[in-house]
Amino acid sequence: MNGKAKYxxxxxxxxxxxxxxxxxxxxxxxxxxxxxxxxxxxxxHFGIQNYHTxxxxxxxxxxxxxxxxxxSLNGYKVEYEGKxxxxxxxxxxxxxxxxxxxxYYAKTESIVPKKKxxxxxxxxxxxxxxxxxxAWSRQYENGWNSLKQIIEQKLLTTNALEIDAFNKExxxxxxxxxxxxxxxxxxxxxxxxxxINKLLPLKEIDLSKDDRSIAFETNAYxxxxxxxxxxxxxxxxxxxGIINDQVNSYIRDCTLEFFIANGNVGFLTSDNPSFIYHFxxxxxxxxxxxxKILVRVLKGSTDKYFIKLLxxxxxxxxxxxxxxxxxELALSNKPSxxxxxxxxxxxK
Numbered sequence: 531m532n533g534k535a536k537y538x539x540x541x542x543x544x545x546x547x548x549x550x551x552x553x554x555x556x557x558x559x560x561x562x563x564x565x566x567x568x569x570x571x572x573x574x575h576f577g578i579q580n581y582h583t584x585x586x587x588x589x590x591x592x593x594x595x596x597x598x599x600x601x602s603l604n605g606y607k608v609e610y611e612g613k614x615x616x617x618x619x620x621x622x623x624x625x626x627x628x629x630x631x632x633x634y635y636a637k638t639e640s641i642v643p644k645k646k647x648x649x650x651x652x653x654x655x656x657x658x659x660x661x662x663x664x665a666w667s668r669q670y671e672n673g674w675n676s677l678k679q680i681i682e683q684k685l686l687t688t689n690a691l692e693i694d695a696f697n698k699e700x701x702x703x704x705x706x707x708x709x710x711x712x713x714x715x716x717x718x719x720x721x722x723x724x725x726i727n728k729l730l731p732l733k734e735i736d737l738s739k740d741d742r743s744i745a746f747e748t749n750a751y752x753x754x755x756x757x758x759x760x761x762x763x764x765x766x767x768x769x770x771g772i773i774n775d776q777v778n779s780y781i782r783d784c785t786l787e788f789f790i791a792n793g794n795v796g797f798l799t800s801d802n803p804s805f806i807y808h809f810x811x812x813x814x815x816x817x818x819x820x821x822k823i824l825v826r827v828l829k830g831s832t833d834k835y836f837i838k839l840l841x842x843x844x845x846x847x848x849x850x851x852x853x854x855x856x857x858e859l860a861l862s863n864k865p866s867x868x869x870x871x872x873x874x875x876x877x878k
Contacts, residue, residue: 538663539577540711541803542671546572548678548820549799551863559860559867561800561853567865576801578713580744582666582760584659587625588743590761595659596622602653606642607634625654662760665767666711670704677704678820685788685823685837692834695785702780705817705827707766708804710759710773714857717806727751780815780827786835789824793842795868796821798849800856807851816851821863824848846870 549556554573560566570576584591586599596618608615609632610624624631628651633642642650677700684696710716727733735750747753765771791797797818804817807826815827828836840848850870853860860867 536580536583537574537577538579538581538583539572540581540713541576541708541801542666542674543572544671544674545708545803546576546799546861549861549863551865557862557865557867559853559862561856561858561860564853564860564867564869570859578744578746580658581756582660582662582763583744584662584760585657585743586654587622588757588760590757590764591622591659592764593618595661598659599654599657601657602650603633605636606650607636607639608632609634628654662763662767666707666763669767670707673700674704677701681788681819681823685790688837690837692836695833695835698781698786699777701786701825702777702784702827705804705815705825706773706777706780708817709806709815710762710766712802712804712857714802714805715755715759723751723755783829783831784827785830785832787826787828788835788837789826789844789848790837790839791822791824791842791845792839793845795842795845795849796862796864797824797845798852798867798869799861800852801859801861802855802857803852805855807855816848816855818848818852842868843870 543554546556547554550572551557554571555569556572558568558570558575584595591599600618600621603621608621610627610630615621615624631647633647633650634640635642677697680697681701684693710719714720732751732754733749737747737749737753741753742748743753743756747756762771762773766773789797797820799818804815806813807816812829816824817826818824846868847870849860849868853869860869
């Protein structure tokens with residue numbers, strides 16, 4: 531994995547750049563106490579080390595993953611508990627007990643010496659599959675700046691209150707994917723996982739350091755959640771799975787409403803920038819796109835997008851919603867923030 535990024539951003543840096551006040555730094559305000567502020571560099575925050583990485587022993591390994599992981603065993607036979615393992619899936623299933631394997635050269639059927647066996651084990655353990663991280667960058671992050679320029683050109687150079695829909699698939703994919711990717715995660719999935727945890731208290735099952743794929747997986751709940759998410763991410767990036775189904779339903783049944791900050795106050799973002807909010811007219815998916823533009827997914831199949839200009843008071847109201855739905859941090863390019871206090875009080 532030499533030369534490949536190990537720190538995986540859950541929120542793309544290209545997205546966060548719009549809120550940077552200097553190079554790659556922005557102001558981060560604590561959700562629990564908005565008087566507490568710190569400056570964070572987006573290059574080394576809002577991600578988790580090796581989060582999207584797949585390695586040996588993980589149940590979500592695809593056939594292609596296993597070919598890469600176990601390529602060191604090409605030309606060998608493996609015996610475990612008195613029988614030959616017949617597939618790469620079996621290699622993956624029993625790798626936890628690798629020290630009990632007997633490895634033979636396939637041609638001579640002579641047993642592999644311990645030193646060579648240790649080398650093979652080390653090579654397998656060092657193999658890291660980062661296809662998900664690379665696909666995020668290729669399919670979404672690398673194109674965000676161009677898409678943002680199109681959005682700004684369409685919205686900020688017109689006086690119309692509705693315009694023809696543009697780049698709908700790209701926008702819906704970006705909005706939905708960030709909802710699933712953030713550390714807080716998709717609201718409906720979180721509800722399901724918490725319900726399962728009540729029936730089977732996975733959070734009470736601690737994982738030893740040897741059983742963890744990454745450092746923060748301290749219990750079976752976090753392990754299960756990450757493995758499930760990586761499976762869904764992999765399918766989404768191939769145009770399949772439930773995340774892709776959500777995108778398709780948005781494209782088919784919804785449109786977009788853009789809110790433009792038309793005063794001195796700009797929109798915040800957060801460490802959970804894409805989320806579902808309960809408006810008076812029903813549930814809506816909300817996401818700030820820049821300090822000037824916020825979008826919500828609106829029910830209704832139409833080939834038009836809608837535009838609303840907001841005064842400072844309404845922008846502050848939306849900022850309260852953004853803070854309320856953050857995980858831990860509200861983010862801004864300003865050294866002080868303005869937000870609707872009544873929204874936060876209502877949520878407590």
